[in-house]
Amino acid sequence: xxxxxxxxxxxxxxxxxxxxxxxxxxxxxxxxxxxxxxxxxxxxxxxxxxxxxxxxxxxxxxxxxxxxxxxxxxxxxxxxxxxxxxxxxxxxxxxxxxxxxxxxxxxxxxxxxxxxxxxxxxxxxxxxxxxxxxxxxxxxxxxxxxxxxxxxxxxxxxxxxxxxxxxxxxxxxxxxxxxxxxxxxxxxxxxxxxxxxxxxxxxxxxxxxxxxxxxxxxxxxxxxxxxxxxxxxxxxxxxxxxxxxxxxxxxxxxxxxxxxxxxxxxxxxxxxxxxxxxxxxxxxxxxxxxxx
DNA sequence: ACAGGCTCCTGCAGGC
DNA sequence: TGCCTGCAGGAGCCTG
Numbered sequence: 001x002x003x004x005x006x007x008x009x010x011x012x013x014x015x016x017x018x019x020x021x022x023x024x025x026x027x028x029x030x031x032x033x034x035x036x037x038x039x040x041x042x043x044x045x046x047x048x049x050x051x052x053x054x055x056x057x058x059x060x061x062x063x064x065x066x067x068x069x070x071x072x073x074x075x076x077x078x079x080x081x082x083x084x085x086x087x088x089x090x091x092x093x094x095x096x097x098x099x100x101x102x103x104x105x106x107x108x109x110x111x112x113x114x115x116x117x118x119x120x121x122x123x124x125x126x127x128x129x130x131x132x133x134x135x136x137x138x139x140x141x142x143x144x145x146x147x148x149x150x151x152x153x154x155x156x157x158x159x160x161x162x163x164x165x166x167x168x169x170x171x172x173x174x175x176x177x178x179x180x181x182x183x184x185x186x187x188x189x190x191x192x193x194x195x196x197x198x199x200x201x202x203x204x205x206x207x208x209x210x211x212x213x214x215x216x217x218x219x220x221x222x223x224x225x226x227x228x229x230x231x232x233x234x235x236x237x238x239x240x241x242x243x244x245x246x247x248x249x250x251x252x253x254x255x256x257x258x259x260x261x262x263x264x265x266x267x268x269x270x271x272x273x274x275x276x277x278x279x280x281x282x283x284x285x286x287x288x289x290x291x292x
Numbered sequence: 293a294c295a296g297g298c299t300c301c302t303g304c305a306g307g308c
Numbered sequence: 309t310g311c312c313t314g315c316a317g318g319a320g321c322c323t324g
Contacts, residue, residue: 099301100301101301101302101303116302133301134301134302134303135300135302135303136300136301173294174295175295179295280297281296281297281298
């Protein structure tokens with residue numbers, strides 16, 4: 001499932017491929033979901049706009065859109081190498097949440113259309129940006145910035161949060177540290193894989209009460225989380241549940257997993273079999289010896 | 293206010 | 309071999 005490293009990888013890949021391209025046509029599948037904004041409204045907002053930049057906020061992919069009147073797509077593309085690029089400021093956003101099984105792919109128009117393709121954006125360059133999501137937990141939203149404010153995540157960004165702020169997130173909270181890590185209102189972007197992996201590297205049991213962790217444990221957790229996420233981004237994310245990046249390429253971080261989906265297998269550190277419990281409704285994996 | 297549980301949706305694994 | 313059941317999970321919503 002896409003979490004921060006997978007979403008980051010996809011956002012970077014899409015950015016590299018379609019930045020400066022203009023949306024000439026938007027097609028949306030007829031399903032009632034996964035649309036947070038009505039499909040017709042999304043299509044109307046997207047068509048004619050230029051993809052200025054694509055970036056990640058938490059688990060969301062944010063496409064910054066601009067209405068650049070009077071410029072040809074060639075002129076826009078030439079602007080790509082100049083710094084700063086001579087684009088007008090964004091006046092709209094297209095926000096993509098991949099849910100569990102969502103994919104955002106840059107393809108040629110003649111590429112076979114996968115089952116459960118819910119959106120196809122035809123670009124001036126001739127390519128297509130497609131949103132595919134079999135399980136339909138993903139969400140698509142269009143925001144016109146003159147009407148509403150730009151997208152912001154409710155939780156803190158785990159890659160940049162500092163020690164004091166991190167510790168403050170969990171102070172006085174009785175819920176398990178695993179559930180706290182999954183709460184997007186506290187930290188944004190952490191899902192089941194990286195919650196389990198970072199708790200393993202920090203040597204903390206998932207069931208421990210978040211508010212009762214020591215300052216030292218919280219700092220170990222913050223650093224572990226940071227390292228695990230950065231490492232996963234370098235490897236292009238974890239490919240479980242068919243995850244692929246913008247070009248359809250799988251990631252490699254699943255090969256580095258120490259606990260996630262390794263139930264019964266020996267701990268990479270002490271050989272104790274990895275245990276699996278249900279916590280906050282999620283499969284939770286840990287080493288009973290290394291994690292206290 | 294906050295924590296925990298239920299729900300959506302489909303593909304896949306496992307059992308008979 | 310084939311069918312069918314059950315399970316997985318992000319996040320919004322509901323309940324206690």
